[in-house]
Amino acid sequence: xxxxxxxxxxxxxxxxxxxxxxxxxxxxxxxxxxxxxxxxxxxxxxxxxxxxxxxxxxxxxxxxxxxxxxxxxxxxxxxxxxxxxxxxxxxxxxxxxxxxxxxxxxxxxxxxxxxxxxxxxxxxxxxxxxxxxxxxxxxxxxxxxxxxxxxxxxxxxxxxxxxxxxxxxxxxxxxxxxxxxxxxxxxxxxxxxxxxxxxxxxxxxxxxxxxxxxxxxxxxxxxxxxxxxxxxxxxxxxxxxx
Amino acid sequence: xxxxxxxxxxxxxxxxxxxxxxxxxxxxxxxxxxxxxxxxxxxxxxxxxxxxxxxxxxxxxxxxxxxxxxxxxxxxxxxxxxxxxxxxxxxxxxxxxxxxxxxxxxxxxxxxxxxxxxxxxxxxxxxxxxxxxxxxxxxxxxxxxxxxxxxxxxxxxxxxxxxxxxxxxxxxxxxxxxxxxxxxxxxxxxxxxxxxxxxxxxxxxxxxxxxxxxxxxxxxxxxxxxxxxxxxxxxxxxxxxx
DNA sequence: CGGATGCTTCGGCTGCCGCCGAAACGTCGG
DNA sequence: CCGACGTTTCGGCGGCAGCCGAAGCATCCG
Numbered sequence: 001x002x003x004x005x006x007x008x009x010x011x012x013x014x015x016x017x018x019x020x021x022x023x024x025x026x027x028x029x030x031x032x033x034x035x036x037x038x039x040x041x042x043x044x045x046x047x048x049x050x051x052x053x054x055x056x057x058x059x060x061x062x063x064x065x066x067x068x069x070x071x072x073x074x075x076x077x078x079x080x081x082x083x084x085x086x087x088x089x090x091x092x093x094x095x096x097x098x099x100x101x102x103x104x105x106x107x108x109x110x111x112x113x114x115x116x117x118x119x120x121x122x123x124x125x126x127x128x129x130x131x132x133x134x135x136x137x138x139x140x141x142x143x144x145x146x147x148x149x150x151x152x153x154x155x156x157x158x159x160x161x162x163x164x165x166x167x168x169x170x171x172x173x174x175x176x177x178x179x180x181x182x183x184x185x186x187x188x189x190x191x192x193x194x195x196x197x198x199x200x201x202x203x204x205x206x207x208x209x210x211x212x213x214x215x216x217x218x219x220x221x222x223x224x225x226x227x228x229x230x231x232x233x234x235x236x237x238x239x240x241x242x
Numbered sequence: 243x244x245x246x247x248x249x250x251x252x253x254x255x256x257x258x259x260x261x262x263x264x265x266x267x268x269x270x271x272x273x274x275x276x277x278x279x280x281x282x283x284x285x286x287x288x289x290x291x292x293x294x295x296x297x298x299x300x301x302x303x304x305x306x307x308x309x310x311x312x313x314x315x316x317x318x319x320x321x322x323x324x325x326x327x328x329x330x331x332x333x334x335x336x337x338x339x340x341x342x343x344x345x346x347x348x349x350x351x352x353x354x355x356x357x358x359x360x361x362x363x364x365x366x367x368x369x370x371x372x373x374x375x376x377x378x379x380x381x382x383x384x385x386x387x388x389x390x391x392x393x394x395x396x397x398x399x400x401x402x403x404x405x406x407x408x409x410x411x412x413x414x415x416x417x418x419x420x421x422x423x424x425x426x427x428x429x430x431x432x433x434x435x436x437x438x439x440x441x442x443x444x445x446x447x448x449x450x451x452x453x454x455x456x457x458x459x460x461x462x463x464x465x466x467x468x469x470x471x472x473x474x475x476x477x478x479x480x481x482x483x484x
Numbered sequence: 485c486g487g488a489t490g491c492t493t494c495g496g497c498t499g500c501c502g503c504c505g506a507a508a509c510g511t512c513g514g
Numbered sequence: 515c516c517g518a519c520g521t522t523t524c525g526g527c528g529g530c531a532g533c534c535g536a537a538g539c540a541t542c543c544g
Contacts, residue, residue: 275490275491276490276491276492277489277490277491287490287491287492288491288492288493288494290491291491291492291493292492292493294491295492309490310489310490310491311490311491312490312491
């Protein structure tokens, strides 16, 4: 007999192409209006409205009324992580997307996963942190060490506030393009916020991609908040991060 | 406008209640037969067969033919992680069921599978061997390493003779009670023969069950053919061997 | 060899649901 | 107030897909 929550209803919701397109469009963490989502999904406004109602009732979305618009966003990072995991499986299913375009490499390099950084750069960052034991893997989860806490505080993360929040500091989020984990959770979100604030990365409007500035990339690849020259992202010699 | 893999097809598959029940039943990493999954999902065998074909084509499942059964398992831990994430989201309206208990405890513990040992003890043995890299999994099969050859020779296996035989030395055999692999092939048969010869196990007449003697159990759980006290069955509780 | 069991394929039925047209509701600007 | 716009509700249509009965293979067993 089955044990655990019934996943069929939520999966059936995501299984519709129009709804899946809407959810994918919301994966960058930005709120969109119902009309924008309707265009994104290629359906009429009334059809989209029905979809959004169902997904809100299922707890996948939140809607916020503002004037005569109604802004829609993912209900939380848990939804974002679920979608990212589903993308990983969908990518492994061998379904090569014909959506190749020049934006594809940029997406693999760096993008937003709900509220934190994803893509090759994010995976490399977590690997560097683990390599220096500033974050350690224990069992299925990630834990910030004292050395890591010092580094992130000097980078600008407000760790006391993060620790008080209900949300876990570190969360292992599976990256669909790299097939490895990157850093999510409150700390992952804080890093992306800081990257925005410092102007090291810029969000590409209408996509999930983010673009590093030249100086931002150079600084990001040094240890965050440190003044020495040791690379932040320690890449193995045979690997290249453009 | 959408970027990234298309999640709709895989989500639509999971969205069907029957298929979701099957996947949930497979979430513990154990393999089940098509008939068992049909009963689990509450559909007929032919309906379940169609579902399984679709999910295999989508890369969610792997099927392995063995005798007149066909064992089904999740395609990998990535699929398991995705389902777990979906359960987390579905937990808002989820419900739980209890799992079926064991029927025959003695049979589940240890029994004969043709000519080799099966049951919980046999599964634990293979997991320990793999954990110490005395047997390695490569692709579809099992391979005895040099370290493993030394151990089994000191335990009493005649490896040169086994290597000359047409029968493969190691064969991964699916355990019906544990739903995980145990060791079959010529080596598995040799182990059971040696267990009989040493009097560590006795066959229960009229059944397939075998019973360990107290001393035999203690000795079996140490590394075969070794004199130190390291446990032969060293398995972490949450370790999984597909 | 012949019956039993497990799994798959085929064909047809049925119900569900996504879709849109039409129209109502709420908000903003003039 | 009165249109314009964004969003939602209602009703009906159409297609897809899940379901099962029957039949066909494959395998095991006596």
